[in-house]
Amino acid sequence: MQGLGVRELGVSAVREAFDVALRAALTLSELDDIRVRFTGKKGELTVLLRSLGKLPPEMRKEAGQEVNALRDEIEARLEETGRKIREAENEKQEKSERIDVTLPAKGRRTGAFHPVMQTMHEIANIMQGLGYSVASGPEIEEDYYNFECLNVPKWHPARDMQDTFYFPDGKLLRTHTSPVQIRAMHQYGAPLRIVCPGKVYRRDNDTTHSPMFNQMEGLLVDKDVSFSEMKGTITEMVNAFFGRSLKSRFRASYFPFTEPSMELDIECVECSGHDEHCRVCHGTGWLEVAGMGMVHPNVIRAGKINPDEYNGFAFGIGLDRMAMLKYGIADLRLLFDGNVSYFLSGFGGAESC
Amino acid sequence: MLVSWELLKNFIDIVPAELTPEEVAERLTFSGSEVEGITYCAGKMKGVIAARIDVLEKHPTEAKYYVATLDTGTGRKVCVTSAHNMKQGDMVFYAGAGSVLPDGTEMGTRDFHGVESYGMMLSAEELGLHDVDDPSGLLILPNDARPGDDAAKLYHIGDVILDVSITPNRGDTLSLLGMAREIKGLYPDSVLKTPEWMLPLKQNKDWSEDFGTISLPDNGCLCYRLGLATGAKIGPSPLTAKIDLAHLGMRPINNAVDVTNYVMLMLGQPLHAFDLNTLPAREITVRAARDGEKMMTLDGKDRVLTERDMLITSGGEAIALAGVMGGEQTGINPDTSTIVIESASFSPIRVGHTSRRLGINSEAAFRFARTVDPELSKSALMAATTLMREWCGAEIGYKPLFAENGTHTPKPVTLTRKKLSTYLSWNDMDEATRILEGFGIAHIEGEGDEREFMPPTWRPDITIEEDLIEEIGRFKGYNDEPDVLPGRMPRRADIGESMALAGFVRSAMMARGYTEVLTYSFLPEDFPQKLRLPENDIRAHTLTIANPISRDQMAMRTTLLPGLLMGLKNAVVSGWREPVRIFEQGRVFLNGGEPEHLAAISFNGMDSRSPNGDRSEGFYELKADVEAVIRARGYVPIFRAGSEPFMHSGQTAEILVDGAKVGWLGRLKPALEQELDVSGVYAFELNLSALVKNKKPVFTPSGQFPASYRDVSLLVAVDRSNDDVMRDIRAAVKECSGEVLGLESLRLFDVYTGKGIPEGFRSLAYTLSYRAEDRTLTVDEVEKVHTDVRESLKRKGYSIR
Known part of the structure; x- marks a missing residue:
């Protein structure tokens, strides 16, 4: 009796009709039509729900449960089919939107650093870690700061080592960054730790000399400074820059502003001395990278510091040479000739549009 | 300085005697006299000997040749020559078949019109001796040579020459005598000698010629x-x-x-x-x-x-x-x-x-x-x-x-154990004394921790204690000294404002796709004329080097632009077709100062085709780059129409920061582009001093309540700038809304000229966003304000589209 009542309501007929309709649905709009046909205001399921009220009260509960179950089922299946259709449609769309990911990137290609400037910043950072502040000074200098204060009077043959550009008023383009050391001693006094990076100029132009190049000098002034401390500092700096521990050797040398003076050779960064035809060290296994020494008392004095109380060390490295060694650049002149295609192609990133 | 190993033997017996030139060269190099090369003068020479011309005859058929029969010490050889300066009985150098010349040439036999020549007789040039004798004739030897003597052992032909780089303080080593003294210092067991021609000479005769004073x-x-x-x-x-x-x-x-x-x-x-x-x-x-x-x-x-x-x-x-x-x-x-x-x-x-x-x-x-x-x-x-x-x-x-005019006497110099042990990790005063004495520096007083030394007359470079320490240090070598990092840190290390700014700017520029370059600080003398700088422009007043290497590197730059343009030119000439975006940071030399500048150029390349259409950029992309760098330092730049003699008169702006002009940007003057043979070069240059101090940004939270967006489209005369219009809109909103609501943002989204727009006008369309801090705005509120704003703009003379 009860089962008959439910059957009369047509639950199974609606379910069957829904099954048939749903199976045929292929698109979201067809699915929408089905949704309206069954669950819309005049939909088959809606009619069924409304008809529950006409049933005798004792049948309503059971019939209600059946119709509600059908409603839940229809909604769930609509939902599920909808998801499937959307997935299929998305999949189809994605297929149709396939692109060639190997086409070039759009927009600007990335920029690139200049190896010498990069070297300058790298070494300044290393030296900052060792307690050295960065000091700077003018590129157009007075003879007094560039030479006189550095124990190089006008007649001194050491001036032959640094052929100089002069201006009509007697000023000059600094031949080293050492005048900054004098200015820093004047400004800060002792104790002192500075590095001075910058452009320097010498009247020299051939395959291994550029009339403008870049240097970084360091100066430490303190009490009872030893050669060992200089050696430790330079070794640390060079190893940090090249990222590994390199063999090194110190040769006695001469600079008017230091006494004693030395030069540093490091193991060839290219061949470590294993290639007698090495284009970098020419088979010697060694590279000359820095000049240094204990600051001459006359220079300390020129810095207005008492040389009986303080001494120190100073060193200078060629940033261009360091950059060439680290980044494998063979020709110094490429660095400043402004033909940027070399850097754009050699140091830049991938092609883009 | 070239040092002859043979002649050195006149001045010193080096001990140990088995030392090779290479070993001595290495010791010299490490002690401060860098040996830059060693030359074996005889080179590859082998088997060249002295020989006597026993018979000399004319060639039977060829007048220009002579045929010599040589006594080679071990036999007789026939040799043909084209030289004419020899005679029978002369001693010459003979390179027989199978011998090798200094330059590596191997000798053989050769037929001279029916006469077989067994090798050849040599000129000085063929022995590698330049300027010694007439290169067209044979080198005729003195009669002390005997047939069969090895040429390499005669007349110092087989000498070994060291090329020593002498530092300016060591004038005393610019001679064989001086080098011998230096080697004696480095190998103290060696014995100095005096060559025969230096022995004292009796000089007591009066001059045979009259001579005054x-x-x-x-x-x-x-x-x-x-x-x-x-x-x-x-x-x-x-x-x-x-x-x-x-x-x-x-x-x-x-x-x-x-x-x-x-x-x-x-x-x-x-x-x-x-x-x-x-x-x-x-x-x-x-x-x-x-x-x-x-x-x-x-x-x-x-x-x-x-x-x-x-x-x-x-x-x-x-x-x-x-x-x-x-x-x-x-x-x-x-x-x-x-x-x-x-x-x-x-x-x-x-x-x-x-x-x-x-x-x-x-x-x-x-x-x-x-x-x-x-x-x-x-x-x-x-x-x-x-x-x-x-x-x-x-x-x-x-x-x-x-x-x-008076005499020069060296002054004594004191060495103390205290200073020696400060500089070096070693302080043996007795050994130090022995080292100094080896270099000819006499120990004159004191046996303890303080000793006095007298430098020889040839060492005027030794005047202070550090000079003595250097002698000791270079004798002992520096490689065994320990590596130590200085311990006392006087103060915090400061990278410095200008280095910090430089680091920041290059990161920003590289991130925006620019490549860093360095160009020369000196430019061609005529660069101000090339840039069309007028006489009253301070950039035309350059400092000029008095002794330049060339006229192309003569005038100190007053702007970074020419260097960048030369770089661009070089790139294009060398065949580069891709875009060029480069920047340089560096000093310019202006008005007696050296301000740090930043300049960049952006060039689309010789071929701007791409799968995405034309990839050319222009003024506004460059403007974004300028804004990015300046805004990242916490400043808001203002751009105004401007002019530069070398820039496009209609596409140039001046850049203002905090009300002061700090630079320019725009397109290069077409005439200059034509001179460079490129088209579409955009550039900017900034004086970085305005950006040295990093301005602290002020944090403003975004509104909690939603904004409402309304558009307005205005007909504006073409000579009226967007900035002016935006200023008017802002004023209108302020006037119409009072404190009720705020204009959160104002953004231009369309610029239109053409159909429907009268000649001399353009249409500018903006979107305005209104927002209140304390509530969600109602539609009515927004509509009312926006209508008022439109009315206000009309009153200011704008036509609303």
Whole structure:
């Protein structure tokens, strides 16, 4: 009796009709039509729900449960089919939107650093870690700061080592960054730790000399400074820059502003001395990278510091040479000739549009 | 300085005796005299011997050849030559079949029109000896050679030459004598020797010629000696001497001049030989030149002098520039027979000054400027006199003439254990003393922790304690010293504002796709004209180098733009077709200052096709780059229409930060683009000093309540700028909304000219966002305000579209 009542309501007929309709649905709009046909205001399921009220009260509960179950089922299946259709449609769309990911990137290609400037910043950072502040000074200098204060009077043959550009008023383009050391001693006094990076100029132009190049000098002034401390500092700096521990050797040398003076050779960064035809060290296994020494008392004095109380060390490295060694650049002149295609192609990133 | 291994043996027996030139070179290099190369003069030579021409005949058919039958010591060989300078009985060098010449050429037999030649007889050139003898003839040997002698063992042909780089403080090592002393210091067991021609000479005869006095009114001449040699016969020097000179880098000239050069190379004392009969008067005066005085030096150049230069004069006439170069008139000539030899000591300061100022770096000036041992003038004169007899057959033994201006005595220097152990990690005073003594530095007083030393006359570079420590340090070598990092840190290390800014700017520019470049600080002299800078532009007033290498590197840059443009030009010329975006940070030289600038150019490349269409960029992309750099430092830049003489008159803006002009941006002037043969170059330049201080950004939270967006589209005269219009809109909103709601943002989204827009106008469309801080705005509220704003804009004269 009860089962008959439910059957009369047509639950199974609606379910069957829904099954048939749903199976045929292929698109979201067809699915929408089905949704309206069954669950819309005049939909088959809606009619069924409304008809529950006409049933005798004792049948309503059971019939209600059946119709509600059908409603839940229809909604769930609509939902599920909808998801499937959307997935299929998305999949189809994605297929149709396939692109060639190997086409070039759009927009600007990335920029690139200049190896010498990069070297300058790298070494300044290393030296900052060792307690050295960065000091700077003018590129157009007075003879007094560039030479006189550095124990190089006008007649001194050491001036032959640094052929100089002069201006009509007697000023000059600094031949080293050492005048900054004098200015820093004047400004800060002792104790002192500075590095001075910058452009320097010498009247020299051939395959291994550029009339403008870049240097970084360091100066430490303190009490009872030893050669060992200089050696430790330079070794640390060079190893940090090249990222590994390199063999090194110190040769006695001469600079008017230091006494004693030395030069540093490091193991060839290219061949470590294993290639007698090495284009970098020419088979010697060694590279000359820095000049240094204990600051001459006359220079300390020129810095207005008492040389009986303080001494120190100073060193200078060629940033261009360091950059060439680290980044494998063979020709110094490429660095400043402004033909940027070399850097754009050699140091830049991938092609883009 | 070239050092002969053979000649060194005249001055020192090196101990241990088995040391090779390479080992000594390494020791020299590490102790401060860098050996830059070692040359084996005989090169690959093998099997070349001396031979006597026993028979010399003309070639049977060819007139230009001679056929020689040679005694080779072990047999006879036939050899054909095209030389004509030999005769029967001459000794020559012979390279037989199977022998090898210094340059590696292997000898064989060769047929000369029916006569088989077994190898060849050699000229000096073929032996690798330049300037020693006539290159077109055979080298005829002195008669002391015996047939069969190995050429490499004769006349120093097989010498080994060390090329030593002498530092400016070590003038004393610019001679074989000096190098011997240095090697003695480095190998203390070695024994110094005196060559025969340096042995004392009896000089007691009165001059055979009348001669007045030597006067030295200028105290830059410390002492002056004149020696006499009479009856000299000018001709070539002995073969060994010529070869020695050639090996040491000097061209043999004639025996008298060669004597002076030889003694200079051996002992370090520059000498000068005058022909007595060409002296204007029989007296010598060494005096300061007068300002503006002129003289012609040996190289044929007229020199204008100053009172810091010193002259050797005779009878009031300048005959030499003291210590630098002789004069034209008084040198040795082929007929000279009476020779006056000058051996003097001049102030290094004065010679250095003259030689630097006039750019004369003669062997003499080079040595005097590095200080010549004043004691040397006497022994060098004696040695040269002896050699005048040996090489020129001159009569000698005359008493030298002499004058001096006081004497120079070295001062003692103290070494303390305290300072020694501060500098080096080693302080053995006894060993230190032994080391110093090896270098000729005498221990004169003290046995304990403080000792006094007397440097020799040839070491004027040793004046302070540090100099002694250097001698000890370079003897011991520095490689065994421990590596230590200094412990006391006086203060926090500061990277400095300008370095910090530089680091920031380059990161920002690289992130935006620019490549960093460095260009020269000096530019072609005419760059201001090329940039069309007018006379009243400070950038046209360049500092110009007085002694440039070339006119292209002469004027200090006042702007970074030309360097970048040259870079672009070079890239394009070298075939680069891709876009070029480059920047440079660096100083310009303006108004006596050196401000740091940043400049960049953006060029679309020679081919802007891409899968995405035309990839060209223009003014507004560049503007975004400028904004990015400035805003990232916390500043808001303002852009105003501007002009630069080298920029496009309609596409240039000036950049303002905090109300002050800090730079410009825009498109390059078309005429300049045409000169560069490129099109579409955009550039900017900024004075970075405005950005040194990083402005702290003010944090403003975003509104909690939603914004409402309304658009307005205005018809605006083309000469009215977007900035002006935006200012009017902002004013209108403020006027209409009071405190009720705020204009959160104002954004231009369309610019239109063309159909429907009257000539001389453009349509600018903006979107405005309104927002209140305390509530969600109602539609009515927004509509009311926006309508009022539109009305207000109409009242300001705008037509609303």
